[in-house]
Amino acid sequence: MRLFRFELRKLFLRAPVFIALAVFTVLDLAKIRAVADDASLLRTDEVWARVYREQYGNYSGEITLDRINTLLDLYKPLEWITNDITATTRSDVEGTLTGNYYSDRNLLERYFVSPMRRFYNCCGDAETVVRLARENETLYTRLGCGYEARMNAAVARIYSGRAVVEFRYTEGYRLLLTYDFSAVLALLILLYALCQTFARDRECRMDELMLATPGGGAASVLAKLAAATVFTLAVPLWFSAVDYLGFGLVLNLSEANGLPAYAEGTMAASSVGMTLLGFYTVSALTRALGFWALGMVFLLISEAGRHALLPFAAGAAAFILCTAAGVRWGYSSEALFKAVNPYCVIINRLLFGRTEFINVLGVPVLTWQAALVMSVLLGLTAAALALLLGGRNNIRKGVLA
Amino acid sequence: MTLLRFEIRKLLRTNRGAVVTALFLAAELLLCVLTDFPANPDAELYREQYLHYLEQVDGAWTREKADFLEHEAARGADGLYAEGLDVIYEQYRYVNEEKEDRFFLDANGWASLLRDRALDLTLAAAIILLSVPVYCGEAASGMESLALTSRNGRRLFLLQKTALTLAAAAALSLSTDLIRLVFCAAKYGLPHPDYPMQSVEAFGGAEKVLTLAGAEALAAALRLLGSLELAAVTLCLSAYCRRFALAAFLASAAAVLPWIGLGQETQYALPLPSSLMMPVGFLRGSEYAADAASGETVAVFREATAAQTAAVALGAALVTAVCILLLRRRYGGYIAAGRGALPKTAALGLALCFLLGGCGDAAPPEEDVIYNSRDNAAYEYGGLTVTSENGRPVVRDGDGNVTALPLDPLAPVDGAVYIEHFFARGRYVYFRREFSESVGWSLADDSGKTYVASLLRVDLDTFKTEVVFETVTQHTVFGIDIGGGTPDPLGRSDFIVDDEYIYVPGTGGRRVEISTGRMSPLDIPTNRNVAYDGRSIFYVDRSGILTRFDTESDETCAVSSEPVSDFRLTESGIVTEP
Numbered sequence: 001m002r003l004f005r006f007e008l009r010k011l012f013l014r015a016p017v018f019i020a021l022a023v024f025t026v027l028d029l030a031k032i033r034a035v036a037d038d039a040s041l042l043r044t045d046e047v048w049a050r051v052y053r054e055q056y057g058n059y060s061g062e063i064t065l066d067r068i069n070t071l072l073d074l075y076k077p078l079e080w081i082t083n084d085i086t087a088t089t090r091s092d093v094e095g096t097l098t099g100n101y102y103s104d105r106n107l108l109e110r111y112f113v114s115p116m117r118r119f120y121n122c123c124g125d126a127e128t129v130v131r132l133a134r135e136n137e138t139l140y141t142r143l144g145c146g147y148e149a150r151m152n153a154a155v156a157r158i159y160s161g162r163a164v165v166e167f168r169y170t171e172g173y174r175l176l177l178t179y180d181f182s183a184v185l186a187l188l189i190l191l192y193a194l195c196q197t198f199a200r201d202r203e204c205r206m207d208e209l210m211l212a213t214p215g216g217g218a219a220s221v222l223a224k225l226a227a228a229t230v231f232t233l234a235v236p237l238w239f240s241a242v243d244y245l246g247f248g249l250v251l252n253l254s255e256a257n258g259l260p261a262y263a264e265g266t267m268a269a270s271s272v273g274m275t276l277l278g279f280y281t282v283s284a285l286t287r288a289l290g291f292w293a294l295g296m297v298f299l300l301i302s303e304a305g306r307h308a309l310l311p312f313a314a315g316a317a318a319f320i321l322c323t324a325a326g327v328r329w330g331y332s333s334e335a336l337f338k339a340v341n342p343y344c345v346i347i348n349r350l351l352f353g354r355t356e357f358i359n360v361l362g363v364p365v366l367t368w369q370a371a372l373v374m375s376v377l378l379g380l381t382a383a384a385l386a387l388l389l390g391g392r393n394n395i396r397k398g399v400l401a
Numbered sequence: 402m403t404l405l406r407f408e409i410r411k412l413l414r415t416n417r418g419a420v421v422t423a424l425f426l427a428a429e430l431l432l433c434v435l436t437d438f439p440a441n442p443d444a445e446l447y448r449e450q451y452l453h454y455l456e457q458v459d460g461a462w463t464r465e466k467a468d469f470l471e472h473e474a475a476r477g478a479d480g481l482y483a484e485g486l487d488v489i490y491e492q493y494r495y496v497n498e499e500k501e502d503r504f505f506l507d508a509n510g511w512a513s514l515l516r517d518r519a520l521d522l523t524l525a526a527a528i529i530l531l532s533v534p535v536y537c538g539e540a541a542s543g544m545e546s547l548a549l550t551s552r553n554g555r556r557l558f559l560l561q562k563t564a565l566t567l568a569a570a571a572a573l574s575l576s577t578d579l580i581r582l583v584f585c586a587a588k589y590g591l592p593h594p595d596y597p598m599q600s601v602e603a604f605g606g607a608e609k610v611l612t613l614a615g616a617e618a619l620a621a622a623l624r625l626l627g628s629l630e631l632a633a634v635t636l637c638l639s640a641y642c643r644r645f646a647l648a649a650f651l652a653s654a655a656a657v658l659p660w661i662g663l664g665q666e667t668q669y670a671l672p673l674p675s676s677l678m679m680p681v682g683f684l685r686g687s688e689y690a691a692d693a694a695s696g697e698t699v700a701v702f703r704e705a706t707a708a709q710t711a712a713v714a715l716g717a718a719l720v721t722a723v724c725i726l727l728l729r730r731r732y733g734g735y736i737a738a739g740r741g742a743l744p745k746t747a748a749l750g751l752a753l754c755f756l757l758g759g760c761g762d763a764a765p766p767e768e769d770v771i772y773n774s775r776d777n778a779a780y781e782y783g784g785l786t787v788t789s790e791n792g793r794p795v796v797r798d799g800d801g802n803v804t805a806l807p808l809d810p811l812a813p814v815d816g817a818v819y820i821e822h823f824f825a826r827g828r829y830v831y832f833r834r835e836f837s838e839s840v841g842w843s844l845a846d847d848s849g850k851t852y853v854a855s856l857l858r859v860d861l862d863t864f865k866t867e868v869v870f871e872t873v874t875q876h877t878v879f880g881i882d883i884g885g886g887t888p889d890p891l892g893r894s895d896f897i898v899d900d901e902y903i904y905v906p907g908t909g910g911r912r913v914e915i916s917t918g919r920m921s922p923l924d925i926p927t928n929r930n931v932a933y934d935g936r937s938i939f940y941v942d943r944s945g946i947l948t949r950f951d952t953e954s955d956e957t958c959a960v961s962s963e964p965v966s967d968f969r970l971t972e973s974g975i976v977t978e979p
Contacts, residue, residue, distance in 0.1 A: 016647055027658065027662060031662050034664065035880070038664075125813040126814070128813045129810045129811060129813055129814060130810075132808075132810035132812070132813075133810035136808045136810055136864075139804075139808070140863075143862070143863050143864065145863050145865060148863075152810055155810045159810075178840045179880075180878075180880060181661060181662065181880055184658075184879055188653060188657075188658075191653075192646055192647070192649075195646050195649075196644075199646070262814075266838065266840075268814045269811050269815035307534075307537075307541060307645045308649070309533055309534060309537070309646075309649055312645070312646060312650070313526060313530055313649070316526065316653065323878060326878075327873075327878055328873065329873075330873075330875070331836075331838070331853050331873050331875065332853065332871055332873050333853075333855060333868040334868075354815070355811055355815075
């Protein structure tokens with residue numbers, strides 16, 4: 001335990017790491033602001049923001065037929081006059097919300113009608129999915145296709161009982177869930193800190209000296225691995241927390257915390273049914289796990305470096321290759337390539353956002369489940385190799401010295 | 402001189418500069434080959450026909466050329482050159498918009514050469530890897546203090562190291578340009594370097610007056626400046642940080658973060674190494690996109706003016722100079738205490754194996770195939786009828802039950818779009834699925850969008866679904882515009898599939914190799930029935946003759962001697978209608 005604390009302090013709790021964290025946190029917040037300004041019209045258009053605030057109260061909360069009808073009464077006439085583009089384009093029309101027919105229509109469509117439609121349809125769509133899946137299950141069972149039958153049974157299980165009963169503002173979550181910049185920041189800090197784990201000892205010849213101590217060899221490597229584990233989990237989680245707070249500050253996230261994850265448009269075909277806040281937490285933990293697995297690989301590379309430059313470059317190259325593979329296969333139908341790629345675990349909406357299965361000996365396994373197992377395996381393998389190589393390396397050197 | 406030789410040796414051997422350079426060159430070459438795609442694929446596919454027209458209109462717009470093309474288009478293609486006419490006519494429409502500075506030109510080579518929209522990470526990494534050890538290595542081995550106390554230490558120490566590293570960075574940058582120049586010249590050709598830059602569609606909106614060669618020279622010069630700036634900044638960081646990890650970390654952050662974090666316009670207004678290393682951004686014209694909410698056209702990128710480009714270049718030169726001055730300051734007076742020398746360690750080769758390859762395809766059974774595109778309305782197999790309903794292939798069984806294909810229960814929620822055209826062969830039905838996801842929201846442009854186009858195959862005996870062929874076009878990663886990739890080669894028309902190829906007949910016909918996605922032209926000029934018997938494709942050609950195209954020998958031969966108006970392939974043979 002003392003060794004662990006010592007390694008943690010020596011490797012990670014250092015001024016440059018903290019300064020980098022602080023600077024990157026500020027960068028992250030600035031980027032979040034820029035993204036929100038770029039994507040949300042409620043932040044750039046004051047009139048829209050005012051009208052949205054006024055109208056939101058009328059529709060937020062439980063979705064009732066009354067509310068839907070009120071909304072359609074407001075929207076339908078607008079749609080009707082703007083459809084043939086003959087309505088006036090004046091921006092001071094009496095009786096409109098924003099002063100312009102088209103602007104009114106766009107605002108209502110974007111922030112009320114289309115989310116309301118999506119929420120309302122969610123239940124019926126899910127029921128259709130369940131019905132189709134049950135039908136398919138019966139058919140495949142009859143045809144003797146066991147795996148397909150089990151897969152459809154799983155889909156029916158996942159989608160049964162889905163419904164969105166409340167109307168809430170979800171734009172903030174949409175931007176939060178598709179925001180990836182902080183992953184690059186976390187990656188750079190991890191690369192910087194991890195690539196010197198072993199190189200530092202070597203630079204000051206501490207590795208040879210340590211062999212003469214009771215805590216040297218395998219014990220010190222183990223302590224390093226434990227310290228690195230804490231650090232690689234902490235940094236991505238820190239950035240996930242900053243992302244949440246950042247988007248929470250510029251856009252309202254708390255409104256939609258309790259909605260189910262599939263209420264958000266990009267998550268409509270998601271395989272998870274928890275709340276948005278719960279899902280974000282799971283997603284952040286998964287991202288941290290992905291970084292941990294990559295981190296253990298970085299450590300393994302770091303063990304071989306004469307100094308910290310090679311591990312840094314090799315780690316960066318490994319991540320770039322994972323990203324390139326992610327671009328190639330992240331959206332493809334080859335679900336297996338997603339599950340084995342740490343990039344997809346880090347950018348995990350590719351896994352959670354779809355309901356895709358991998359055939360493991362005839363058992364349908366969801367991609368995110370497979371990916372979690374693969375990440376743990378990858379991390380443990382790398383850590384075990386690091387322990388094995390690190391211990392042996394030191395002993396051999398000890399004998400020579 | 403001995404000292405200089407020694408420094409060169411240190412740069413190339415001790416600091417593994419030679420390995421880095423070799424890896425860099427190999428990676429650049431590989432990237433060139435792997436990631437390059439023609440800006441106008443049809444001009445490549447129908448090259449001969451396209452060049453046939455281009456020869457007649459090459460160069461600036463004139464009344465005669467316009468009349469000629471209008472005439473040709475009105476007359477309709479005389480068959481042989483139909484696809485080439487489409488390509489040249491598209492180009493004609495583009496040239497027509499700005500007659501002054503848009504010339505007729507086979508532009509694919511130049512478009513590929515002047516494309517880079519993403520930061521060249523290989524170049525940046527190579528420069529950082531070469532520059533970081535220059536001073537960090539000296540600091541780590543304690544050689545620094547020793548060298549500074551020697552006779553030739555102070556001035557030469559700084560001068561030679563800095564000059565050598567900058568020269569190496571310059572060489573790397575120039576070799577990137579050279580590699581791409583040679584590659585594009587060999588693959589597409591780089592004709593008429595004296596034509597205005599606006600002849601290439603990507604620069605259509607640019608205000609700057611530059612020839613193609615001038616644009617490339619300017620791009621190369623800016624890239625060179627950016628590389629020098631990055632090298633100087635990294636050297637400076639390595640001299641002051643003294644630690645490999647910190648220097649590499651800060652240099653990478655300086656190179657990459659502005660690229661990912663800043664908006665395009667901001668990037669091209671600041672003297673950043675990353676923006677100068679993507680010099681094409683200084684050449685591009687303003688770009689506009691429709692705002693998804695208001696429908697108004699808004700500028701997504703404003704052209705960097707000549708003055709702005711000059712200011713950025715000057716700024717970069719200034720940053721480089723300041724870095725060199727800082728280096729001088731660092732090694733002019735204060736001599737730092739060295740640290741322990743590094744023990745030697747064997748290098749570990751990290752092998753990252755990636756499984757490369759397209760989608761798999763199992764062999765369908767050898768059996769007689771009878772396919773008529775006319776019959777797309779219905780296909781019978783084992784008591785089942787495949788038809789299209791509501792734009793999606795469906796299966797109807799003997800009891801009248803209708804099942805939509807594929808048996809994917811998620812269709813109501815996953816946003817996939819199915820295309821009604823299908824091809825059936827034995828127990829397999831092939832059809833197409835498209836899927837798109839948009840991350841960006843306020844602009845109706847392509848950035849932030851991902852398209853997936855798949856060719857699915859359903860086995861009618863078991864209803865199992867497989868993906869036979871798939872193209873994925875992703876436009877952004879980590880919020881960075883990576884410019885997308887090749888478009889989906891299949892389109893939305895009829896097609897025929899065998900074990901190796903997908904055949905798309907008709908105008909703009911093409912044959913796509915399933916395992917590699919490679920395209921080749923397929924000359925089946927027809928918009929009438931197309932039939933397939935498992936080996937040959939039958940169609941009525943332009944002169945009305947029923948023709949057979951053998952897919953195995955690639956031979957075309959006439960089946961009928963008289964023109965026919967229509968035909969059908971049946972079990973007993975071909976039935977023609979005069």
